[in-house]
Amino acid sequence: MAIAQSVLDIAKQEGYRHGLRRISMIRLQVGALAAVVPDSLKFCFEMLSRDTIAAGAVLQIESVPVVARCSACRELFEVENHVFLCPQCDEPALELVSGRELSLTSIEGETGDSNDADENPSGAQHSAGQ
Numbered sequence: 067m068a069i070a071q072s073v074l075d076i077a078k079q080e081g082y083r084h085g086l087r088r089i090s091m092i093r094l095q096v097g098a099l100a101a102v103v104p105d106s107l108k109f110c111f112e113m114l115s116r117d118t119i120a121a122g123a124v125l126q127i128e129s130v131p132v133v134a135r136c137s138a139c140r141e142l143f144e145v146e147n148h149v150f151l152c153p154q155c156d157e158p159a160l161e162l163v164s165g166r167e168l169s170l171t172s173i174e175g176e177t178g179d180s181n182d183a184d185e186n187p188s189g190a191q192h193s194a195g196q
């Protein structure tokens with residue numbers, strides 16, 4: 067739930083920054099060690115985003131492999147089945163290069179009026195009543 071909330075927060079921030087009226091798709095990179103279950107993330111996100119600009123957005127979750135660096139020979143290798151042993155020299159790798167991240171790579175959505183966006187010299191006075 068906390069993860070879905072932070073995904074939503076970031077997506078909303080990005081959405082406002084790009085002037086989106088509605089967010090239709092969110093792409094995420096999730097490390098294999100991030101302990102994210104895509105289905106439950108989608109479910110929680112759907113509930114949390116209900117009354118926001120991200121309501122109905124599709125979550126596209128790309129999983130990132132776990133990569134470690136050997137402490138002895140600096141070899142980079144992909145960790146499978148939680149075996150953190152270097153395939154080159156058999157030393158345990160203590161440095162995790164990737165696999166724990168949860169990052170938002172891009173969002174897609176609709177801006178206000180897509181037909182003549184930015185071409186509106188008679189502009190609205192949207193910051194009138196401060």
Ligand SMILES: [Zn+2]
Nearest residue numbers: 136139152155
């Ligand atoms: Zn090594």
